[in-house]
Amino acid sequence: MKKNDESNPIVFQQKPWSGNSNSAWLVSTMELRRNIEKFKFPGKLESDRKQQIMSLITDGFLSKDVYSSVGLLNPAVVKLGEMSSLEKEFLMEHFLSSQSYQQSNEGEGLILDQTGEFLATLNVRDHLSLQLIDCKGELEQVWNRLVKMETNLGKTMNYAYSPKFGFLTADPAQCGTALLVTVYLQLSGLIHLGKIDEVLDKLADTSLLISGIQGDPNEIIGDVLMVQNNYTLGVNEENIISSLHSFTTKILSEEISARNQIKEDKGADFKDKVSRAYGILVHSYQIEVIEALNALSLLKLGVAVGWISGIDNSGINELFFNCRRAHLLYQCKDKLNQEEIPHKRSERIHEALRNVKLLI
Secondary structure (H helix, E strand, C coil): CCCCCCCCCCCCCCCCCCCCCCCCEEEEEEEEEECECCCCCHHHCCHHHHHHHHHHHHHHHCCHHHHHHHCCCCCEEEEHHHCCHHHHHHHHHHCCCCCCCCCCCCCCEEEECCCCCEEEEECCCCCEEEEEEECCCCHHHHHHHHHHHHHHHHCCCCECEECCCEECCCCHHHCECCEEEEEEEECHHHHHCCCHHHHHHHCCCCCEEEEECCCCCCCCCCCEEEEEECCCCCCCHHHHHHHHHHHHHHHHHHHHHHHHHHHHHCCHHHHHHHHHHHHHHHHCCCCCHHHHHHHHHHHHHHHHCCCEECCCHHHHHHHHHHCCHHHHHHHCCCCCCHHHHHHHHHHHHHHHCCCCEECC
16 A cells, blocks of 8 residues: 555545544445446456446546536546555445455456545446445435436446346346445444344334344444345335435434433443443553444443543544554554554554543
């Protein structure tokens, strides 16, 4: 990774989570997949055809009329084969991507811009995937930007479409709208009060898929639940967004109630959890990322109930994202080996929490 190269369009992106003061709605992502008519899907394409598709998409996208109309800033094309392994990891962390870019082939690429909110993948799973990341909880506004982008690009190419199955994708289960919306919710109150399963049963919706941040429903890291639409076929975009927004609003109301209960009860067990998390974060010599994320979530719960001072939600949210491996390595001027990373993470956390005080 070229840490000091300011022309690098990957690592010098702005951070959408900077200044995000939301205590529970961490981030949302919205992805729209498209393929170009009369071309095979990427898995069946020869290299010269992939290059042809890349040229077709980038020529259309890099038109200022297209990218400036949706608020993007200086978009750049990057070939996946020319990226370092650490740059690819940084990109996965930044966009909370389930797609690994480590195994790249010729004719695969990305389009990014300096806002740090936008990512387009070219010939990875589909010919084109458009993704926006949002930390304001504005699903409708994000969708409006995404559809405007897709519509403008559609003026320069024809998308593969079936009257029966909608927009066609490499994965048949993702045809139809080919829209995937994901909301990441940090529900510390419900989880540590032991009410999360009860609330999820009450709000059960078969149109939604719920899991941990790494896609495992049985492993919850940092008290974060990932909620996304379960279907793209047989539903329209408005229904997908409406279902997610309705579920999120209801569960956030339950989370507020849970935090209020914790604050009123002032239970010793909860105070102990927050105190231990504080101790781990400010006194550990080294700390692994999962332990750090779990402790930071409890620290934020302590802020919410008035047991922690000296930091706000935006400070914890930023630390939550920046303490991950690739982001941490990017922030460090010195080259670190694997064994040094946990200590460097502790140092960064100590620095960020230097004014934090425990009030219980």
